[in-house]
């Protein structure tokens with residue numbers, strides 16, 4: 001619909017008054033100019049641009065244009081079809097559809113032949129730059145600087161020679177919140193159409209959606225809106241998240257809604273935004289991919305969510321293989337070389353938790369590719385078990401799996417443990433020398449547990465080994481080639497350790513090629529499966545038949561926060577099995593340690609009441625998880641510290657005994673005790 005002639009005349013008069021004010025009297029017009037136009041005029045004047053300048057800048061040469069097109073290849077690929085569609089809408093209106101890059105260089109245009117000739121006189125053609133610094137106020141250049149859609153009509157253009165144009169442009173934002181290009185419709189100012197800017201905005205939204213979907217085709221995408229009918233529309237907010245629920249992309253709607261800044265450096269994780277756990281949502285989505293879920297946001301509102309791009313990729317593998325594996329791992333510290341082929345594998349670890357499944361899938365993708373794996377997670381979540389499974393599932397499974405816990409060995413011994421030494425090279429050294437872990441792991445996998453606790457000096461030496469792929473034992477002049485696959489684990493956030501200066505940045509990048517985070521037990525949705533596996537393992541030696549577990553206890557296990565994770569659960573089950581009489585076949589609440597009840601009962605927590613099942617409806621409301629992370633008014637940390645203090649008192653300060661009772665390693669307990677002092 002064209003703008004009515006009277007309205008157009010009135011607008012043009014106002015602009016020419018403003019122009020007189022600004023250019024002839026050197027004053028700022030108080031009315032008549034849209035704020036972005038006035039800001040742009042001021043920028044141009046401050047930059048020393050002459051509004052009467054008739055000098056034309058030559059468009060970029062073919063090679064330069066081709067480079068610019070290569071840099072924006074993805075934008076061009078997705079914009080092509082949309083531009084053709086837009087052009088169909090405006091074909092008879094004497095206009096052009098233009099795509100420019102982030103610097104305002106025109107990459108592609110489709111134009112009405114009648115208008116193209118005139119447009120070319122002002123260089124509206126591929127290769128021409130519409131950077132505001134040189135071209136003055138214009139829709140393309142000004143939209144880039146304003147970071148918002150703008151319409152520049154006739155005499156609003158700073159340079160007089162562009163006054164015959166009317167242009168509407170909107171920046172295209174990428175998933176990191178940066179401008180990826182600009183879409184513009186330009187035409188003769190006499191044929192100004194009222195809805196042109198709306199058409200540009202809509203086309204840009206469509207383009208942003210296509211770019212987002214292409215960039216994150218393999219990631220999990222979370223689409224949401226407070227109203228269900230908007231999920232799937234151009235108005236939906238969309239986040240891309242990695243396997244750990246960290247936001248890696250956000251469309252402009254999500255960005256505005258959540259107040260995210262460009263670059264996503266401070267973007268919250270899924271868990272910080274929503275009250276329902278990430279794993280629980282993924283599980284639900286895997287079972288009913290088309291359902292909308294009604295989720296409560298932590299800030300108070302509720303939104304309808306659709307999870308896209310998430311499938312259960314591997315069938316679950318029957319329990320017995322995991323059982324063998326866990327038995328293997330439970331035999332003892334097992335921190336030395338073994339040939340654990342044929343036992344635990346990544347497939348056998350899949351017990352139905354969606355977050356764990358993602359970690360397994362990610363790890364599988366780098367197998368055999370010489371990419372170091374970093375496993376993060378709280379103590380006792382199964383990091384070492386995961387590392388063994390990774391080794392056993394790969395091409396090196398015939399080779400050794402060698403583990404070293406960097407937090408468990410005194411600092412002065414790490415060096416000789418890792419690098420080995422020749423006989424008599426230092427006081428106390430064995431006469432025949434010793435082969436270090438790095439050499440032992442040759443042809444296999446070296447698992448460095450608690451790498452975040454490795455002393456700085458040792459980090460430098462390890463880095464050199466990884467770069468040079470050879471090791472020089474202490475006291476030796478000869479370097480020995482080593483071929484190892486490196487898997488590291490840590491309970492620390494290594495990035496923070498780098499910031500604090502306790503972990504080398506170069507080593508961080510070396511060990512951190514692929515990070516998988518194992519979920520804490522309290523956030524896992526497959527607790528039942530783990531419990532029955534552990535029960536089978538722990539009761540394998542009983543001669544009086546299979547064991548069960550009361551529904552009351554199972555419900556409690558599902559709600560308990562498990563500060564010691566699977567290790568603690570394993571110990572609780574081990575003790576419960578030991579407490580059973582020969583004629584008892586079911587674990588009940590009386591077989592559980594008193595500490596568990598102390599915590600659960602005293603503080604008025606959920607106790608052993610059955611948990612609420614999740615509703616299954618086409619539009620499913622997922623209940624927020626039971627308040628397992630806090631009990632009463634106390635935080636999990638406080639409860640944990642209190643439990644440690646109680647057990648330490650009961651065992652008369654014996655750390656090993658306390659660690660056994662609490663179901664954590666001695667190192668972990670030392671660490672936690674450090675926090676108490």
Ligand SMILES: Nc1ncnc2c1ncn2[C@@H]1O[C@H](COP(=O)(O)OP(=O)(O)OP(=O)(O)O)[C@@H](O)[C@H]1O
Pocket residue numbers: 322325326327329330349377378379380381382383384385386449489491530533534566567570665668
């Ligand atoms: N999915 C599982 N099924 C059965 N047992 C498991 C599972 N995950 C872990 N475990 C058992 O829990 C115990 C702790 O596991 P593991 O040592 O791998 O944890 P971790 O994260 O490396 O602990 P830490 O950080 O304290 O070294 C082991 O005995 C292991 O066999």
